[in-house]
Amino acid sequence: MKKILIIEDEFHIADGIKLNLELCGYKCFTANTGNDGLKKLNTHKPDLVILDLMLPDKDGVEILKKIRSDDRFFPVLILSARGEVEDRKLGFIFGCDDYMSKPFDLEELELRVKRLLFRYEDSNEHGEFFEFGRNRIDFRKRIAITENQEISLTEQELNILKYLFSNSGKPVTREEILINALGYEVDVQSRTIDNFIVRFRKYFEKNPKKPKFFKSIRSVGYMFDLNE
Ligand code: CA
Numbered sequence: 669m670k671k672i673l674i675i676e677d678e679f680h681i682a683d684g685i686k687l688n689l690e691l692c693g694y695k696c697f698t699a700n701t702g703n704d705g706l707k708k709l710n711t712h713k714p715d716l717v718i719l720d721l722m723l724p725d726k727d728g729v730e731i732l733k734k735i736r737s738d739d740r741f742f743p744v745l746i747l748s749a750r751g752e753v754e755d756r757k758l759g760f761i762f763g764c765d766d767y768m769s770k771p772f773d774l775e776e777l778e779l780r781v782k783r784l785l786f787r788y789e790d791s792n793e794h795g796e797f798f799e800f801g802r803n804r805i806d807f808r809k810r811i812a813i814t815e816n817q818e819i820s821l822t823e824q825e826l827n828i829l830k831y832l833f834s835n836s837g838k839p840v841t842r843e844e845i846l847i848n849a850l851g852y853e854v855d856v857q858s859r860t861i862d863n864f865i866v867r868f869r870k871y872f873e874k875n876p877k878k879p880k881f882f883k884s885i886r887s888v889g890y891m892f893d894l895n896e
Contacts (some may be wrong), residue, residue: 670785673714674698675705675731676747677723681770685718688774689781702726706734716785718777721748732765743784747772783848786831798833800881800894803872805829812871819871824850828864832882832892841889865890 672694676682679700686696697712699705702723709717717735721728728746735742746767766780798805802815810826812819821829831849832840842861846852850860865884869876883891 669693669695670716671695671697671712671714672716672718672781673705673708673712674718675702675708675723675728676718676720677701678720681720681747684774685777689778692778694781702728702731705731709735716743716745716781716788718745718747718781721746743788745777745780745784779847783851786834786848798829801872801874814871825864825867828861829868832890836892836894839885839888839891843889845889861890 670693672689674682674685674696676685676698677700682698682700686698689696697708697714699708702725705717705719705723705726708714717731719728719731723731728748732744732746735744744765746765747770748767749770766784768777768780796806796808798807804813805811805821805826806813807826807830810821810823812821827849828845831845845861852860865882866876868882869879872881873879881893883893885891
């Protein structure tokens with residue numbers, strides 16, 4: 669079970685998030701001050717931190733820096749009231765993190781948590797290479813080596829491939845791919861994903877019309893399949 673630490677001084681917000689995320693199957697801890705947050709970071713070893721920027725005893729940015737100094741990619745979701753921090757500073761601080769301004773939607777928070785955890789886990793567990801059939805994906809060099817050619821892959825292509833590989837043998841919907849791999853909200857045209865799949869089949873399948881790996885699953889979406 670994934671553990672989440674919520675550092676937030678407003679009790680009703682902290683408890684609301686906790687309740688909601690526990691219903692989604694996460695184990696949550698709350699801390700209502702910055703110092704308590706730092707303490708619980710050590711004792712509970714969470715997989716993700718939800719961090720309010722304005723805390724009574726500490727600036728949330730300080731806590732973020734502490735987390736970053738231990739692990740540059742550790743997932744942190746920042747909460748802040750609109751207008752608390754100037755835009756320029758935000759861009760600087762949040763670079764690879766996610767940010768939500770209050771008031772926020774709990775369902776959206778849950779989606780963002782899921783995505784941050786997925787990305788982190790993925791970057792840790794997927795080494796540099798992934799092979800299927802006669803294809804090899806080199807994530808570090810961002811290329812695919814197929815039977816006939818070498819293709820440079822875009823960031824979006826790499827993210828979708830990673831998502832499909834980590835769900836291999838499991839049907840996934842277009843919406844799931846959009847949200848988890850590309851970070852889009854659901855109202856984006858789902859044809860976007862179809863276009864990527866067409867491209868992957870052209871790159872990696874012997875016969876793109878009869879795909880062995882990038883299969884269509886009727887009324888669901890797609891499935892990456894390793895068992896031909
Ligand atoms: Ca606060």
